Amino acid sequence: MEAKEMQSFDERRSSIVEGVVSESQKEKKDAYIGSDYESKEGARILRILERAAEPELLMAEMTSEQLNLFSSYQAKLESLRQSDLQKSLEKALQAAGLAERDVTPFMRVRVVGLTSRSTPMKCCPKEGLITIWNPTEKQQCELAEGQAFTVKGLTPISSDSSTLYLQAKGSTAKWVPLSPEAIEHFEAFFCPRQSISxxxxxxxxxxxxxxxxxxxxxxxxxxxxxxxxxxxxxxxxxxxxxxxxxxxxxxxxxxxxxxxxxxxxxxxxxxxxxxxxxxxxxxxxxxxxxxxxxxxxxxxxxxxxxxxxxxxxxxxxxxxxxxxxxxxxxxxxxxxxxxxxxxxxxxx
Structure with missing residues (x-):
């Protein structure tokens, strides 16, 4: 699903980019860049060449100074065009809500509350489903089925008759494994996964x-x-x-x-x-x-x-x-x- 969402996001961005680039190519930006002599002279040479029937012959007759002025002006003009294109792209993508794609990774952990062996009243322990946003690498590696933890930093979201729904940020939730000695003080809590035929x-x-x-x-x-x-x-x-x-x-x-x-x-x-x-x-x-x-x-x-x-x-x-x-x-x-x-x- 994530790969498909990413593909769709890229396709929509590409469609907008193609439209902006196409519009940009229709517009001719040949205004003077600055008021210095080099820019004015380079723009003058460009206009002459655009009107000429055989611009190659004219360029062959130009002095090295004129050619340098023309090349410098072309480089500045291209830089301006790219800058304007980039601004247009950013504006169009921002307007379409496609400037960036903010995706937050998460993992879900199904848990069950522990019941102390010394508790006189025995009841069915409550189950929980914890959504961890931006889980740390340590959490992804250490949170394993059958392990017992003390957990801090959880926020309850909702509850039904059998399950409590909670969430936490990976960086703030603390999962501390219980020692084997501490686990001995609680009733059996883990039923390994089984294959159902x-x-x-x-x-x-x-x-x-x-x-x-x-x-x-x-x-x-x-x-x-x-x-x-x-x-x-x-x-x-x-x-x-x-x-x-x-x-x-x-x-x-x-x-x-x-x-x-x-x-x-x-x-x-x-x-x-x-x-x-x-x-x-x-x-x-x-x-x-x-x-x-x-x-x-x-x-x-x-x-x-x-x-x-x-x-x-x-x-x-x-x-x-x-x-x-x-x-x-x-x-x-x-x-x-x-x-x-x-x-x-x-x-x-």
């Missing part, structure tokens, strides 16, 4: 995140809804088929992607070339099941991501599932074609 998707609570390794069956076209572009992608992992070889129900997940409208072009979250590929998705949100079409439904949010290589360190927990899905796909060409046909009948 399609056959176990029913066990995932509604609206909760899950990670899955799948084979892409069908990639839908982008379509506009409100002020956003949407895309549906249909995937499978073969787990339900392997459990019930003759039953092809509940073998598909329909994943909804949302992309921003960027100018006249739109960025497709999933490329159609990925059909047949094994992809690892992280942080998908489970949505209400489509019982009419017998489909599981998931949503990819701005916190979701995917990897084309299940050996990637960021999705190492999906390595075995990814390898299994890929093996299944290699020997299940006919089943995949049937699933594509089923998807086509659904969307038609």
């Amino acid at each position: 399609l056959s176990k998707l029913g066990e995932v609570p509604m609206s909760r995140e899950f990670d899955i390794a799948v084979v892409v069956v069908f990639v839908g076209q982008l379509y506009k809804e409100a002020h956003q572009m949407k895309q549906w992608v249909f995937v499978t992992d073969g787990s339900t088929v392997m459990l019930n070889s003759n039953d092809e129900s509940e073998t598909l997940v329909a994943i909804s992607f949302t992309a921003p409208c960027v100018g006249t072009d739109s960025f497709a979250p999933i490329n159609s070339n990925l059909v047949g590929s094994t992809v690892c998705f992280c942080n998908l949100i489970k949505r209400a099941r489509d019982n009419i079409n017998n489909l599981w439904v998931a949503e990819a949010t701005e916190n979701s991501t995917y990897y084309l290589n299940y050996d990637n360190s960021h999705c190492s927990h999906l390595k075995d599932a990814g390898a299994s899905a890929e093996r299944w796909a290699k020997i299940s060409g006919l089943r995949l074609e049937k699933l594509r046909g089923r998807v086509l009948s659904i969307i038609s």
